[in-house]
Amino acid sequence: MSEADPTTIGSTAPGHYGSASTALFLREATIATAWNVHGDAGSASLRAEVQRIARLVLPMAANTTSKGEGVTALWLGPQSWLLVAADAAALGDFAGARDAVNAAGGALFDVSASRIAYAVDGAPAAAIMAAGCPLDFHPRHFGAGQCRQSLYGRVPALFYRHREPPDCTMLVARSFAHDVWRSLCTAAAPCGYTVRAAAPFG
């Protein structure tokens, strides 16, 4: 990997930044499709319809996620879930899926362009997250397969751990991407970090 200019903190070009050489890695996790499911969690027909479309069981417990073939469902609230796929083919046609979910009494929104995801990995990842977020990132409180909505700085963010800690992925509104990336890099700069090339979400 090429050696990037350590003074350009906030650059998205792959390379190592900062003077120290801690194993801390930042990258974008690319999202092709993101659909927001709204509806009554108690409705068996809605759950069955989503299971047919996304080939996964919606997570009913708060702050949890579930995985299907190339699709991840994240719990956003008692009546709201986010389906995320790194490959557009994993979820298929939106209009047909929306009509089917509507018929089952729910609502489906295509929010594919709304969020950008950043993955942070390496031993100091929890400290980098905690620099801007009030959540407890200790593995005892926030383990693999869990998600939480909170803030990073003043930006609403969705945090997700799809693997064992310290790995953590953060989804924020795309309009805040530059701001949040700079905040992450500024928090990571004292211990040094490596920007990796973007890779698929999950």
Next chain:
Amino acid sequence: MLLIPCPWCGSRNQVEFTYGGDATLKRPPPDAPVEAWYEFVYLRDNPCGPHDELWLHSAGCRRWLKVRRDTRTHDILASARPDQALPGGEP
């Protein structure tokens, strides 16, 4: 800083929440006298001690919740979903 127990998400930092006002207000019937509506819309008590409030978990699950907070100490005494009563009835 307050730790507010969201009935859905668990204990979360106060910065994730938005204050929503007095949870003990009762909406008057449509044909109530204008004084009752004036009181409902504009007049608020300023209680010293436990007070039931509405909060919105705006940066979390985006649900409203009831919180009983001691206005002297900021102790959070209880929380509940909006359609559920806080333990012990009204303070």
